[in-house]
Amino acid sequence: MPLKQSSQHPILYSFRRCPYAMRARLAIHYSGIEIEHREILLKNKPAAMLEASPKGTVPVVVLPDGTVIDESRDVMMWALQQHDPQMWYHGLTEEQQAGINDWIDRNDNDFKPWLDKYKYSVGYPEHSEAYYREQCETFLKQLNEQLSKSAYLLGEAESLADNAIFPFVRQCAFVNKTWFDAAPYPHLQSWLQQFLESARFEDIMHKHPLWQAD
Ligand SMILES: N[C@@H](CCC(=O)N[C@@H](CS)C(=O)NCC(=O)O)C(=O)O
Structure with missing residues (x-):
């Protein structure tokens, strides 16, 4: 069951110094997708994040339709599927x-x-x-x-x-x-x-x- 959430932008749960979250933020920035950034502490994860993704790792993206993407590689691929202007992946052989x-x-x-x-x-x-x-x-x-x-x-x-x-x-x-x-x-x-x-x-x-x- 998709989780309900009210934001019209995708939500990103992130932790500044995490390299997995950094790669997700890089791809999102590159693709130009607007997101609602939710900065968290790994030692005090918000209930809303754990409800979306019980495994408790960042990054987590929650789309407006409730779809959850909670692996950094999947977040990068999702971002590039929206927009990949300099062919980071799409358009390559x-x-x-x-x-x-x-x-x-x-x-x-x-x-x-x-x-x-x-x-x-x-x-x-x-x-x-x-x-x-x-x-x-x-x-x-x-x-x-x-x-x-x-x-x-x-x-x-x-x-x-x-x-x-x-x-x-x-x-x-x-x-x-x-x-x-x-x-x-x-x-x-x-x-x-x-x-x-x-x-x-x-x-x-x-x-x-x-x-x-x-
Ligand atoms: N395979 C995951 C790994 C993500 C991951 O391990 N992130 C770390 C922070 S760098 C984390 O959230 N760890 C959970 C914790 O420390 O409680 C991904 O690629 O998204």
């Missing part, structure tokens, strides 16, 4: 689309679990922080290698792949920025820097007051 999906799969399934252990290494004492970082480097090297051949992951124009992945590389970089900046990944460093300095990133990182239910 099937092979390019498969390439995008492959990059995002590797980010989400292989890299992110190691990134969590690297970032919170005290909680995983079976290995050292340096060990977890080395595991992360497998993916960082692959990204750097690709970016040595083309400006973006899929070629000379940015695509869904770059925007789905850079928030996670950012998170990894900021665990120890001094290390990241000195690491032998110059192409990856400048690719990340370019996204961090972009107007879109600045826009999606604006601070919102916490959402309060009426």
Whole structure:
């Protein structure tokens, strides 16, 4: 049963520093969809969000007809289905689309679990922080290698792949920025820097007051 809600715009439940929420906000910003932004705290999730999506992760989108989209990749795809003006995904060849999906799969399934252990290494004492970082480097090297051949992951124009992945590389970089900046990944460093300095990133990182239910 779709959930009822009164807003005429889609609602986005979001948490500013979450990389999954960032990629959703990037795609929504790019597509130009107007949304009602509801900033939440992960330690105090609003009942309305949990009612829409009991698994309790951000991002969550609730459409005016009550449809709930609660996986960040699905939110990105939903946004691009509305409007994809610079061909981040639609209009690309099937092979390019498969390439995008492959990059995002590797980010989400292989890299992110190691990134969590690297970032919170005290909680995983079976290995050292340096060990977890080395595991992360497998993916960082692959990204750097690709970016040595083309400006973006899929070629000379940015695509869904770059925007789905850079928030996670950012998170990894900021665990120890001094290390990241000195690491032998110059192409990856400048690719990340370019996204961090972009107007879109600045826009999606604006601070919102916490959402309060009426
Ligand atoms: N597979 C989900 C993962 C989203 C996710 O794990 N988000 C984190 C924040 S970065 C979260 O909400 N965690 C729940 C919590 O910390 O309580 C997606 O892609 O949307």
